[in-house]
Structures are given as C-alpha cells and as structure tokens.
Amino acid sequence: DIQMTQSPSSLSASLGDRVTITCRASQSISRYLNWYQQKPGKAPNLLIYAASSLRSGVPSRFSGSGSGTDFTLTISSLQPEDSATYYCQQSYNTVMYSFGQGTKLEI
Amino acid sequence: EVQLVESGGGLVQPGGSLRLSCAASRFTFSNYWMSWVRQAPGKGLEWVANIKQDGNEKYYVDSVKGRFTISRDNAKNSLSLQMNSLRAEDTAVYYCARVDCSSTSCFPYFDSWGQGTLVTVSS
Numbered sequence: 001d002i003q004m005t006q007s008p009s010s011l012s013a014s015l016g017d018r019v020t021i022t023c024r025a026s027q028s029i030s031r032y033l034n035w036y037q038q039k040p041g042k043a044p045n046l047l048i049y050a051a052s053s054l055r056s057g058v059p060s061r062f063s064g065s066g067s068g069t070d071f072t073l074t075i076s077s078l079q080p081e082d083s084a085t086y087y088c089q090q091s092y093n094t095v096m097y098s099f100g101q102g103t104k105l106e107i
Numbered sequence: 108e109v110q111l112v113e114s115g116g117g118l119v120q121p122g123g124s125l126r127l128s129c130a131a132s133r134f135t136f137s138n139y140w141m142s143w144v145r146q147a148p149g150k151g152l153e154w155v156a157n158i159k160q161d162g163n164e165k166y167y168v169d170s171v172k173g174r175f176t177i178s179r180d181n182a183k184n185s186l187s188l189q190m191n192s193l194r195a196e197d198t199a200v201y202y203c204a205r206v207d208c209s210s211t212s213c214f215p216y217f218d219s220w221g222q223g224t225l226v227t228v229s230s
Contacts, residue, residue, distance in 0.1 A: 034214075036217070043202055043223060044217070046217060049214060085151075089216075094157070096168065099151060
C-alpha cells in the first residue's frame with residue numbers, strides 16, 4: 001500500500017499570505033498526485049491533478065509541484081474563501097487509491 | 108454539469124447490511140471508472156472501492172474486502188455499494204465519485220462528487 005503523509009496537519013495564516021502544504025508518498029508515484037479542497041459539510045473539490053495541472057475554473061493562486069515522492073500545494077495570496085481542509089491523493093496504484101490525512105487551513 | 112446523487116444511507120445495527128445507490132446523469136456513465144469514497148465523522152477521506160467502465164474490474168480497500176461489493180448498471184446509469192457485516196468503524200458519509208483522466212495521458216483523479224449519504228452503524 002502507498003501511504004500519503006501531509007504536513008502540517010493544521011495551520012493558521014493571514015489574508016494575503018503565501019501558504020505551502022506538503023505531501024509525501026511512501027514510494028515513488030511519478031506525477032500521479034491530486035489535490036482537493038473540502039469545506040465543512042460539502043463534498044471535496046478537485047484543485048490540482050497530475051501534480052501540477054490546475055483544474056479549469058480554479059483560481060490561479062493555487063499551484064502544485066513535485067514528482068516522485070514529494071509534492072507541494074501552494075496558495076500564493078490567501079483569500080477568505082480558502083479556509084478549508086486540503087487533501088492530497090495518489091492515483092498511481094489503481095488497485096488502491098489513497099489520501100493524505102488532510103491539512104486544515106484557518107485564516 | 109455532471110450530477111451524482113447518492114441514496115440508501117441510514118442507521119443499521121452492527122452485523123447488518125445496507126445498499127447504497129448513486130444515480131448518475133448529464134454524462135455518458137458507461138465511459139468512466141467510478142468510485143466510492145467515505146469520510147468518518149470528523150475524519151479524513153478514505154477511498155473505498157473502484158469499478159471499471161464495464162464492471163469487470165473491481166478494487167477495494169483492505170478493510171472492506173469480503174464485506175462490500177461495488178457494482179454498476181450502465182443501462183440505468185447507476186452505481187451501487189452493497190455493504191454487509193457492517194461495523195461501527197464503517198460509520199461515515201459515503202460519496203460516489205467519477206474518475207476522469209487528463210486528456211494527454213491518464214493521470215486519474217476524482218473530478219465529480221455526489222453530496223454524500225450518511226451511514227451510521229450502531230446498536
């Protein structure tokens with residue numbers, strides 16, 4: 001099984017800050033890494049796929065990078081609506097997908 | 108816009124069974140892998156099961172193998188999850204999700220989600 005570990009588990013930042021969330025895979029997953037945003041009581045929403053591709057309609061302040069085992073999600077200038085929990089997810093192993101434990105972002 | 112609507116959740120006793128359904132619309136259902144993802148109260152996301160477009164490949168997280176069965180009916184645009192021998196730790200919101208790929212090469216991701224249905228396993 002591929003384990004996904006996110007850090008930090010939670011963070012607090014201010015409007016306009018630049019924030020980075022990291023995700024580490026227990027083995028190389030190439031670029032099979034996706035990022036989701038989830039707000040309370042809502043289904044997750046895809047932000048980034050294939051490690052660095054921005055989903056259409058997602059604000060450009062969101063970006064992703066990395067390959068192999070280490071990945072990052074960066075929000076360049078925090079907005080109030082970015083308060084949410086963020087999850088990484090690997091799709092390298094189609095037999096068993098897995099998510100990171102989540103990072104709760106407070107603004 | 109893609110629509111996925113789950114149903115079938117509820118309260119069930121430990122050891123009991125429940126069948127979840129997901130009604131898909133506004134896309135060609137038979138063209139996509141589909142998944143179930145769950146989220147226990149106050150916890151993170153957990154992938155549960157995948158099913159291929161034709162239903163001939165199915166994969167499960169270890170904790171539900173032998174107890175849950177994913178299936179689909181492409182004629183009815185419907186995805187199902189039969190859950191048997193339910194345990195307290197199966198208590199969660201269950202989401203139906205569509206699996207898509209980027210157009211140039213296939214890096215799968217969950218691009219559409221339902222609103223979720225709550226399953227509570229308790230005596």
